[in-house]
Amino acid sequence: MSTLAGSIDQPVNDAASPGRASRFAPCVPVLPRLLVPAAEQWVATTRGRVVLDPYSWMQAVHWVVASGCYRPSRSHGPREMGRTAIRTAQLLMELSPCRPGVDYLARRLGVTERTAQYQLDMLRESGLLVYVAKGTRVRGERAKASEFAWVIPVEFDVALGVRVAGAGSGRRVVGIAEAGRAAMALLGKRASRKVRAARTKVASKVPVTAGQAAPDDRELEVVQGVDSASVAVCRCTPMGGGCCTSAADGLTRLPSETDVASGKPMSTAAKKSTNAGRGARTLNKVGRRFQLAAELVRQVPWLRRAVVARVAWMVREVADAGWSAEEVVAWLAMVEAPKRGTWQPTGLLGHRLRGMTQMPGWRTPAERAVQVEQWRDSKVAARARHDRTSSEWTLTDWQSPAAGAVGRLVDAAFAQVRQTGVQEVQELELFTQDQDGLVDLQQLTREDVRELRALGQQDPEVVLLAIREFGEDYARRLYTHGLVDQVLRLQHTGRMVIHQPWRSA
Known part of the structure; x- marks a missing residue:
């Protein structure tokens, strides 16, 4: 423990450092400054300890973001770690091995590739990530993404009084000071929850980072953006000295007085659908038109090239009057069908159905039923059933080709027919x-x-x-x-x- 106490960097230059140190670093007088040089951002040269448990690593991530110990030294890019940094860490903890591509992070986070690269840089500079193998981009070869290892900074162990044993990056935890148990338990509660993207319409009431919150309200207000229904699994500190005391089913929210006075139920869960026990939905006027049009396109040969939507518009009058497809086909069979089809089948259909709802003998369903029976008994209906697939219905009015050679071929084909x-x-x-x-x-x-x-x-x-x-x-x-x-x-x-x-x- 004594060897680690001397490795703390310069404290953060802030007027509120003594007050924040009592909250985020109960075992040291001032908050440390986190800024790892590039030479120490490798697994062989890091001063932190490598961990394999993503839960313990997320505790350290939340501590770095909430305490504000890290400030980027560059003159461009983000000025502090926030919600996006935590979401990036959540994606990294899902990978094994931790070899993320910048394009993959940008796609999952919904940000640009430059922003994703900034988040990786900040996690490395704060001592939370180190290189295992740096990515390569060689001409003619497949590009390789960098592989990282999860690291807990030595400043985290010193600030919270975590006792470790061993040397190098393979140190292990053997205990924790009594003063750091409460902070460690609260960090464990935060680490067990999933941080989601910030809402764009409603302003968040929780401060995004420690730098944006007031000094008196920074008591481990880590950016969370979690829904109230997320499960907070009760997990202990490394030595089992502390545990979250909140309910496992998340926060308990009471209804407002207005809702209680109005008689609304206390449960905010979504109501069950009232359509579960209801039968099949009935078609409206437009649905019946399209249903009749689709049946006519299937049954009437010279309508096979027509668009169902246009046919539905042409049959709107008879469909609204309650005509069936068989009744329409029976009426169309009374007039000789075009032998070679038509270029405008919907126009021909509209012309033949115009005023049909007022035609004597076709006004009532009983009259139409008689007409359908007569049509069924006729030879026209029998021939239509047997000849429904005849190719003569699909022929259109043909014009002779302008080219002489093609015309001679066509004449020879017609002579053969x-x-x-x-x-x-x-x-x-x-x-x-x-x-x-x-x-x-x-x-x-x-x-x-x-x-x-x-x-x-x-x-x-x-x-x-x-x-x-x-x-x-x-x-x-x-x-x-x-x-x-x-x-x-x-x-x-x-x-x-x-x-x-x-x-x-």
Whole structure:
């Protein structure tokens, strides 16, 4: 202990030094001055003791910040250690090994890289950090961050009467003076709490640092900024001579007289949501419009290229009147759909739905239900169900290309498509053998069925032709479920190539 007493630097030049010494340094007459030179900022040359317990190290950090023993010597940057320094120390205590990058600290603290570098410099100059290995930045190699070790300054041990044994940076604590137990217990209480960033809207009532507080109100008012619900774990001093006596669940806050008089409950906890037992939320007017628009885009082929928001605006009148998607589709089916699609599907939809809510036979839900039943029984609805994935709905009005070479390729492709149409008519004659246009599959021989199925595997258009003309059930009986499902999946992809691909001009 005697060897450490002589290592205290010059005291702080302040009129309030004697008063502050009794609070922050009960075992010495004046507060020491902390300013470690660069030569002593290494683990091999430091006068402090290296610690592995982050809790003990945070006690020393709070003591340095609260006492104001350290003042930076530089002419630029922060003039004292404060809240940001404590938050930086909290990040460093989470790292093992302690090798922080400046960009990492800046991102976690929400500050600039220069500010993060200033905080590391102040922690080293105050004797709380020392270099284990200094970072390197060599051209052509990966940059390395500096590695630090946690150190408790020798001034901290002397000021609080901490007795140590051993020599060098590996000294260990063996006791503490009676005068320093109260201060050590309060530092332990502060070290167990988490300091957060200062609020920007509400001014903090706690002094940020010892230099900003009045001399009479500096009794270990360390910057904390903690929420009242944070858990303060009761921890003892190094020798177990003191312990925090506050409740483990944080500070106890009583309600104001105004709240008590008004009948408000004392608990400030958030109220439970009243929506927990409530069922599914009902859609409002706008939600019903968008729901109807999305269903129409899925069901009406020539609306597949339309934007749901625009369709919702066009169907606002019928949606507000309570129309369903099936009722709208039934009305649209009464007018022939565009064979090659349209460039403005939402405009066409708005034109066809204009004034529909006042149309006779469609005004009430009962009348619309009758119209829907009639539509379901019609051949138009059956064809729409079977031909919903037909590619003819997605075609738009086409203009011939200006380039002559491209025009010749297009003409050749159209001629090939026309020739394919003639072949489809010839293939259709294989099926139309009776007045209903259907072939009795029982009359076909096994060789005929195999030939038709082989033809369907080679050319999917034959299967699609059977689906369009005779229905999906008939096609599945003739070509099997697997082949029909495969052809329909190809139609859904929209990437089916008829015959041969385009050749370059």
